[in-house]
Amino acid sequence: MLTINVAVLLAIIVVVRLRRRTEARSRNDERLTVVIVLVLGILIAPTELGQGILRVTGQLADGITQASR
Template sequence: MQYTISATAFLAILIVIRLRRRTEARSRTDEVFTVFTAVVFGVLIAATSLGHAILQLVGAAVEATH
């Protein structure tokens, strides 16, 4: 049996683990890496149907506040 994991799922897990750490314990390099990982995650998820649903939800929230 062979298991696979998508890059998006791996990045989501990595982001959650990294964000659970205390802020005081992070170096500047750690913060940059976390931001870079989050941006890559956003780019990967943007092309999926989930990404489009999130975009529509955020768009509706923005329209409701104006």
Template sequence: MQYTVSASVFLAIIIFVRLRRRTESRSRVDETLTVLSAATFGILIATTPLGQAVLHLVGVAADATH
């Protein structure tokens, strides 16, 4: 049996672990790395059906606020 791991799932796990840490102990470089990994995750997930669904929901929410 062979398992595959998606890069976006792996990156989501890393972001989840990094965000669970206390904010007082973060350095500026650590915060920058978290932001860059979150932006990369957003780019990776944007082309998936889940990303398209999130985009649609955000669009509906934005239209409802106008």
């Protein structure tokens, strides 16, 4: 349960950080946002939500690949 709560907190932080104007961000600010998003991905990956996202993304990629043939 703790992992999901931390993931929700990080998701909220990411949304708040990404809503800021691009011009107002420094290079370090952008790096911090990338690190937070990577940690969020690592926390979500082993959960049911993460596995569902992986399945949907895989099906979408298969559909795109088959459509391009």
